[in-house]
Amino acid sequence: xxxxxxRFRAPLLALLPALALHASAGAQQVDYALPPSGVIGVQDAxxxxxxxxxxxxxxxxxxxxHVETAARNRETFAHDPALVDLARLGPTLDRAQVxxxxxxxxxxxxxxxxxxxxxxxPQTMLAEMQANAGETRIPATRPTRFGLALRRAMLRIxxxxxxxxxxxxxxxxxxxxxxxxxxxxxxxxxxxxxxxxWLLVQTWQGPGWALADDIAEGSREEVLGYANHAxxxxxxxxxxxxxxxxxxxxxxxxxxxxxxxxPLANLPPDQPVNGQGPYASWTLLLPARGTDGRLALAxxxxxxxxxxxxxxxxxxxxxxxRQAFKFLGERYGWGHLYNARDCSGFTSDVYRSLGLIxxxxxxxxxxxxxxxxxLFSTADSHEARLKAVMAADVGDLIVVPGHVQMILGxxxxxxxxxxxxxxxxxxxxxxxxxxxxxNQVSVTPLLPLLFDxxxxxxxxxxxxxxxxxx
Numbered sequence: 314x315x316x317x318x319x320r321f322r323a324p325l326l327a328l329l330p331a332l333a334l335h336a337s338a339g340a341q342q343v344d345y346a347l348p349p350s351g352v353i354g355v356q357d358a359x360x361x362x363x364x365x366x367x368x369x370x371x372x373x374x375x376x377x378x379h380v381e382t383a384a385r386n387r388e389t390f391a392h393d394p395a396l397v398d399l400a401r402l403g404p405t406l407d408r409a410q411v412x413x414x415x416x417x418x419x420x421x422x423x424x425x426x427x428x429x430x431x432x433x434x435p436q437t438m439l440a441e442m443q444a445n446a447g448e449t450r451i452p453a454t455r456p457t458r459f460g461l462a463l464r465r466a467m468l469r470i471x472x473x474x475x476x477x478x479x480x481x482x483x484x485x486x487x488x489x490x491x492x493x494x495x496x497x498x499x500x501x502x503x504x505x506x507x508x509x510x511w512l513l514v515q516t517w518q519g520p521g522w523a524l525a526d527d528i529a530e531g532s533r534e535e536v537l538g539y540a541n542h543a544x545x546x547x548x549x550x551x552x553x554x555x556x557x558x559x560x561x562x563x564x565x566x567x568x569x570x571x572x573x574x575x576p577l578a579n580l581p582p583d584q585p586v587n588g589q590g591p592y593a594s595w596t597l598l599l600p601a602r603g604t605d606g607r608l609a610l611a612x613x614x615x616x617x618x619x620x621x622x623x624x625x626x627x628x629x630x631x632x633x634x635r636q637a638f639k640f641l642g643e644r645y646g647w648g649h650l651y652n653a654r655d656c657s658g659f660t661s662d663v664y665r666s667l668g669l670i671x672x673x674x675x676x677x678x679x680x681x682x683x684x685x686x687x688l689f690s691t692a693d694s695h696e697a698r699l700k701a702v703m704a705a706d707v708g709d710l711i712v713v714p715g716h717v718q719m720i721l722g723x724x725x726x727x728x729x730x731x732x733x734x735x736x737x738x739x740x741x742x743x744x745x746x747x748x749x750x751x752n753q754v755s756v757t758p759l760l761p762l763l764f765d766x767x768x769x770x771x772x773x774x775x776x777x778x779x780x781x782x783x
Contacts, residue, residue: 351749353739354727354758362638365722365729369707372631376708376781382628382668388683389670390517395677396670397517399459399501400537407454411503414520415513418470418491419446424479426488431481442473446522447507458502459536460514460528461600461608462494465568467650468521472511485735485752486647491521492673493649493658495573497600499536500528518673529600531608539600539610542576546595549666550620551639552652555613556594558587564599564613568652571639572665574625575599578612586612593617625668628781633708636663637719637731640754645733656717659733659754660710663719664780671780679712679776686778698771702728702759710778713764721756728759738763 347353358364366372377385390398421443426434468491478484494500500514500523511522548569555567564587569575578598580586586596594614603609615621620639626632640663646653654662657675664671672681679686687701702711702720709720711730718732737749739761746763764773 347741347747351747352737352751352755352757353747353749353761354729355756359724359729359756360641362634365634365707366631368722368724369630369634372634373629375627375629377628377669377783379625379668381783382625385683386668386670389672389681392682393672393677395519395672395674395681397515397519399499399515399517402457402501402515404457405454406457406501406503408451411451411455411513412448414503414515415446415448415451418520419443419448419513419522420470422477422488426477426479427481429476429478429484431484434475434477438475442471442475445472445507445511446513447504450507451504457533458530459533460500460502460512460530461536461539462496462498462500462523463527463529463563463600463602464496465570465649465652466494466523466527468492468494468514468516468523468648469511470522472506472508472513472522485645487650490648490650492516492518493654494523494527495570496567497539497573497575499539502528502530529602529608535608539576540574542598544623545574545576546597546615546621546623547625547666548573548575548620549622549626549636551643553615553619553621555597555599555615556589558589558613560587561601561611561613563601564611567599567613569615570654571636571662575615578610580612586614589614595619595621626666628667628669630707632667633663633719634721636666637721637754640733641731641756643733643754645735645752645754654733656733659731660717660719669780675712675715675717678710678717679778681778684778684780685782686776688776689774695772698774699760701777702771702774705777706779706781708780710776710780711759711770711774712776712778713770713773714775716764718759718770730757730759731755732757 390396428434469489470491477488478486479488500516502512502514504513510525512525512528514523548571551571553569555564558565576598578596580596591614594616597613597615598610599613601609601611640659644651644653647655649658657678661671672678689698705720707720707722711718718730721729721731733754735752737751737757739747741747762770764770
């Protein structure tokens with residue numbers, strides 16, 4: 314559930330009740346022993362992908378071919394309002410359009426923010442942040458400019474590195490975080506902050522403020538054409554790094570996240586790259602800055618032992634499970650903070666490595682017109698919801714307000730999920746509430762877990778997404 318624009322304030326606010334610790338009579342009772350980990354219903358054997366693959370019907374059957382996933386991606390970009398096709402932007406942008414994007418993200422807080430120490434953020438700091446955005450300096454019209462992200466770069470809702478939180482109990486949720494750019498991600502440059510250090514950019518997942526040093530500006534053709542370079546490698550590990558190189562510090566140990574599609578450089582196989590022979594490595598072609606400060610493409614090495622593939626992995630149930638388990642135990646990172654990802658970042662990156670693009674936040678994943686989903690309201694009974702969950706397939710997504718979970722399989726008829734979540738909340742046999750801090754990608758049962766003080770996850774479900782359904 315990346316907090317990518319003001320659109321995502323609602324998911325954050327909706328999630329907060331699930332983090333509270335209150336008693337109620339409406340939650341499902343826990344009927345099996347609590348292990349020392351405090352994670353109910355989970356044994357050590359369940360923390361390996363093979364455990365679940367062995368319990369999966371037709372695990373290696375291809376659910377969508379590469380041709381079908383490409384068609385689905387085109388449909389997603391064509392019809393999903395949560396995504397932006399930068400190629401459709403015209404040669405110029407007018408003030409009204411830039412202001413609309415500006416105001417969709419750079420909103421003032423409705424409640425006081427606190428800093429990492431729990432102290433109120435001074436109003437003077439908020440005023441400086443807003444003044445630095447330079448809203449009145451947006452011209453009546455301007456040429457559309459483009460750039461590529463040079464590294465894993467944070468997007469912010471205002472042009473500031475300030476960390477601010479809804480309360481002192483919720484310091485994992487930076488209210489100013491708007492998402493992430495990965496190396497090679499294309500952006501349209503909309504506006505520059507007053508201090509010149511920040512750029513308001515439009516990305517495929519919506520607008521945000523990025524540090525100017527994280528973006529290299531190039532022509533439309535250079536920027537939008539980068540993703541079409543071939544051949545390429547797809548990152549299939551949770552995260553890999555280019556080799557260390559003092560000759561090119563900006564490309565040294567560069568982080569590449571799961572699902573990244575990185576072009577290969579067309580260089581002689583015996584030509585040294587940044588002081589090192591390339592025979593045991595892939596020679597990547599990565600965005601950099603040239604001597605004139607503009608976009609250039611430069612080679613960097615990635616060891617062939619790194620977890621990559623020549624293309625997206627086949628979209629099978631076994632691969633969904635294997636890819637998802639590569640994140641097991643990774644710390645929860647709101648909006649891809651902490652060098653990690655949050656719940657919808659987790660689901661998005663897993664499917665991206667399998668060639669399928671999901672919208673960037675949990676709410677959008679639950680209602681994207683490109684995917685088949687079942688919607689639920691307060692009119693739907695617990696029995697109807699439970700029936701739908703029990704019929705769900707491996708890799709399907711359960712969406713509750715502000716959160717998304719992935720169906721993993723069943724054990725003794727009980728559904729289990731993989732989720733990137735702060736807490737596991739459930740009831741002890743005596744009816745008291747139990748709260749286990751997770752803050753990581755976790756294997757959990759579904760049915761006993763509480764969303765808030767009166768609803769289970771099943772009863773809070775707003776959507777069940779059948780991701781691979783044709």
